[in-house]
Amino acid sequence: MATGDDRALLRIGELARRLGVSQDVLRAWERRYGLLEPVRSSGGFRLYTAADEQRVRRMQSHLAGGLAAAEAARAALAEEGDRTVVTPPEPAPAERPRETESDPAQALLPATDRGLARLAADLRRALDAFDEPAAEAVLDRLFADFSVETALREVLLPYLHELGARWAVNEIGVATEHFASNVLRARLAGLARGWGQGRGPCAVLACPPGEQHDLPLIAFGIVLHRNGWRIVYLGADTPLADLGRTVEEKRPEIVVLAAVDVDRFRHSIPDLAALTRRTSLRLAGAGATAAVADAVGAKVLAEDPVTEAQRLSPST
Ligand code: B12
Known part of the structure; x- marks a missing residue:
C-alpha cells in the first residue's frame, strides 16, 4: 500500500490514543491477525490509514460483543470485504474539524x-x-x-x-x-452489560470485606472485557469465603481485589494468602501496598484501572 499524502496518516501512538488501545495491542493484532496494514514513512515509521482505524473499531465492537480475539479479527476483516462501513464517532459540532477533499482522514479526527x-x-x-x-x-x-x-x-x-x-x-x-x-x-x-459473555479468559473482580468503593473496579472490568476477558463481578464487600467458592467453581485466570483502605487487605492476610495458592491474585486501589501484596503473595496493579486492564489484555 502506498500513498503520497502523509498528512492523512497516523503514527501508532496517535492511533492508540484515539482508539484507547495500547500500542502493544495494536502491534499484536497486526502481527497475529493482519488487522492493520501500515505503510512506511520515509523515515521507516509505521503509518496507519483511516481504514486501519475503522478495522480496529470493528474489532473492538466484536470483542465487546463477546467474540474471542481471533474471531473478532476475522469478522472485522470480513466486513471490509463486504464493504460494511462502520461510522466513526461523530465529533461534537463545536470541535468538528473542517473536511477537505485532499485530506479525507481529517474528517475522522475526534474532538480534541x-x-x-x-x-x-x-x-x-x-x-x-x-x-x-x-x-x-x-x-x-x-x-x-x-x-x-x-x-x-x-x-x-x-x-x-x-x-x-x-x-x-x-x-x-x-x-x-x-x-x-x-x-x-x-x-x-x-x-x-454482557461482560460475562465470550470465550476469553475469566477474571473474578471483587472488593474485600468492608470495602464499598467499587466504581474503579467496574471501570477496570469494562475495559478488560473489551480486550477479550469474561468478567465475573462480585463487587463491593465480598466475604472471602464466598470468593473462595467462586474461584473453585469458575477457575478464573485471575482474581482482582480492589480497596481504598489497606486495612481491608491487612485484616484478611491468611485468607488472601490461601487464595493465592489457588489462583493468580492481583490487588488494586490505594490500599494495595507492596507490603500487603508481598505478605499474601499477590501482585499489585499500581496504575489506573484503564491502563492496567489494557496491560492484562490476553491479545498482547
Ligand atoms: C465515590 C466515593 C465513595 C462512594 C463509593 C461508591 C462506589 N460504589 O464506589 C461511597 C459513598 C460509598 C463512599 C463511602 C466512603 N468513603 Co469514599 N470516596 C469516594 C470518592 C469520591 C471516589 C472514589 C473513586 O471511585 N475514585 C476514582 C479512583 C479511580 O481514584 P482513586 O481512588 O484515587 O484510585 C487511583 C488508584 O488507586 C487506582 N485504582 C483505584 N481503584 C482501582 C481498581 C483497579 C482494578 C485498578 C487497576 C486501579 C485502581 O486508580 C486511581 C488512579 O491511579 C473518593 C475520592 C477519591 N479520591 O477517590 C472518596 C474516598 C475514597 N472515600 C473516602 C472515605 C473516607 C469514605 C467513607 C469512610 C466515608 C464515610 N465516613 O462513610 C466511606 C467508606 C465506605 C467503605 N466502607 O468502603 C476517602 C478515603 C480516605 C482513605 N484514604 O481511607 C476518600 C479518598 C475521600 C476523601 N478525600 O476523604 N465513598
Whole structure:
C-alpha cells in the first residue's frame, strides 16, 4: 500500500490514543491477525490509514460483543470485504474539524483534548447542580466522541478522584458525592452489560470485606472485557469465603481485589494468602501496598484501572 499524502496518516501512538488501545495491542493484532496494514514513512515509521482505524473499531465492537480475539479479527476483516462501513464517532459540532477533499482522514479526527476538558467541565457543572438529564447528555456526547477507554481514563475516573478532594475541603457535600456516584454508576452498569459473555479468559473482580468503593473496579472490568476477558463481578464487600467458592467453581485466570483502605487487605492476610495458592491474585486501589501484596503473595496493579486492564489484555 502506498500513498503520497502523509498528512492523512497516523503514527501508532496517535492511533492508540484515539482508539484507547495500547500500542502493544495494536502491534499484536497486526502481527497475529493482519488487522492493520501500515505503510512506511520515509523515515521507516509505521503509518496507519483511516481504514486501519475503522478495522480496529470493528474489532473492538466484536470483542465487546463477546467474540474471542481471533474471531473478532476475522469478522472485522470480513466486513471490509463486504464493504460494511462502520461510522466513526461523530465529533461534537463545536470541535468538528473542517473536511477537505485532499485530506479525507481529517474528517475522522475526534474532538480534541480541548473537547475532553470541556466535556469534563460540563459534567462537573451538571452533577454539582443535581441535573441528571444534563449529566446524561454530557455522558452521551462523551461516549459518542471518544472511546470508552479515553472517556473513563480522561474524564470519569479523574472526576471521581477530584470529587474526594472537593469533598475533603467542604467544597461539595455528601449529597453531591452520592448523587454523582450514582449517576456514574448507572452509566458504568450500562457499559458493563454482557461482560460475562465470550470465550476469553475469566477474571473474578471483587472488593474485600468492608470495602464499598467499587466504581474503579467496574471501570477496570469494562475495559478488560473489551480486550477479550469474561468478567465475573462480585463487587463491593465480598466475604472471602464466598470468593473462595467462586474461584473453585469458575477457575478464573485471575482474581482482582480492589480497596481504598489497606486495612481491608491487612485484616484478611491468611485468607488472601490461601487464595493465592489457588489462583493468580492481583490487588488494586490505594490500599494495595507492596507490603500487603508481598505478605499474601499477590501482585499489585499500581496504575489506573484503564491502563492496567489494557496491560492484562490476553491479545498482547
Ligand atoms: C465515590 C466515593 C465513595 C462512594 C463509593 C461508591 C462506589 N460504589 O464506589 C461511597 C459513598 C460509598 C463512599 C463511602 C466512603 N468513603 Co469514599 N470516596 C469516594 C470518592 C469520591 C471516589 C472514589 C473513586 O471511585 N475514585 C476514582 C479512583 C479511580 O481514584 P482513586 O481512588 O484515587 O484510585 C487511583 C488508584 O488507586 C487506582 N485504582 C483505584 N481503584 C482501582 C481498581 C483497579 C482494578 C485498578 C487497576 C486501579 C485502581 O486508580 C486511581 C488512579 O491511579 C473518593 C475520592 C477519591 N479520591 O477517590 C472518596 C474516598 C475514597 N472515600 C473516602 C472515605 C473516607 C469514605 C467513607 C469512610 C466515608 C464515610 N465516613 O462513610 C466511606 C467508606 C465506605 C467503605 N466502607 O468502603 C476517602 C478515603 C480516605 C482513605 N484514604 O481511607 C476518600 C479518598 C475521600 C476523601 N478525600 O476523604 N465513598
